[in-house]
Amino acid sequence: MKTTPFTDIHIALGAKMHEFAGYNMPIQYAGINEEHLAVCNSVGVFDVSHMGEFWIKGENATTFLQKICSNDIANLAVGKAQYNCFPNRKGGIVDDLIVYHYETEKYMLVVNAANIDKDWAWVNANKIDGVELENSSDNIAQLAIQGPKAAEILQKLTKTDLSQIPYYAFEVGEFAGVENVIISNTGYTGAGGFELYFYPEFGIKIWNAIFETGKEFDIKPIGLGARDTLRLEMAFCLYGHEIDDTTSPIEAGLGWITKPAEGKNLIDSDLYIKQRKDGVERKLVGFEMREKAIPRQDYELTDCQGNIIGRVTSGCMSPTAKVGIGMGYVKPEFSKIGTEIAVLIRGKEVKAEVVKPPFRK
Secondary structure (H helix, E strand, C coil), X not given: CECCCCHHHHHHCCCEEEEECCEEEEEEXXXXXHHXXXXXXXXXXXXXXXXXXXXXXCCCHHHHHHHHCCCCHHHCCCCEEEXXXXXXXXXXXXXXXXXXXXXXXXXXXXXXXHHHHHHHHHHHXXXXXXXXXXXXXXXXXXXXXXXXXXXXXXXXXXXXXXXXXXXXXXXXXXXXXXXXXXXXXXXCCCCCEEEEEECHHHHHHHHHHHHHXXXXXXXXXXXXHHHHHHHHHCCCCCECCCECCCCCCXXXXXXXXXXXXXXXXXXXXXXXXXXXXXXXXXXXXXXXXXXXXXXXXXXXXXXXXXXXXXXXXEEEXXXXXXXXXXXXXXXXXXXXXXXXXXXXXXXXXXXXXXXXXXXCC
């Protein structure tokens, strides 16, 4: 398995390790619920160095990204980031990603760890003249420091004014004595905080500085298990669950990042226009259990009368609300807020209700 600059630290701290996207990653330390609440109430640190990073450079970089990215790159200013997806020419999604406008005609794409090879092949297959591509996934490490105390801790380690980095923006500066660190505010937990991108050789120095400074706030290392429950409470899509090669961003409620603008030449733009006009055959919804039960991925959803209307894509017992929550695709007529549905668990219909996400306010 691949390792990150922090793998030995995770093992030394007693983390439960498991293979994820080819990496030996920490799933949990003290426990998923405890780590989840630590992020919500104070601060936690995620090792997300397994994520992929591509550089897109050249005079036609913007034109290229307008073609392969669903969102409108033309309006993305330098220093801003943007949530996106790669349409796959079949109505599905190659991957979801974040685009960072690093410099004029220079962008960084942050892609999912499990899709690095697939995404790299995709961007190369669609490459146009005047574009230079660079896969820096093995040469960039990343830590996500999340929670209401994150900014206070990190501000002690940098002269960059973190209060001046709004949501989905970033700056490049010195951090913990390390130059050229990308300090980003995109988040995947809904608890606030920042992400740091840096060369792997500086990883231990940065990790130690963060944990030393965060001692007074009882800073905790957090595993991928709590990262999943945190994003689910915010109803953020996860590739391989809510979205994949067979799901349309319109079905997934991602119409807001799907902008087939005039002159954009976006892959699958005609399909998106048609889906907006004619509607889709299924919609992604959030739901809460009305009985004590935990919905799991691929459980079937019913209309409470034995008829299958969809399936669960993600589910858990909410660590904050203490109720079963989930996301799933249903037929459009069952997608209205307040609709009573059921989750088929071991042959029994367990009642649930379609609610407006996020589950954690």
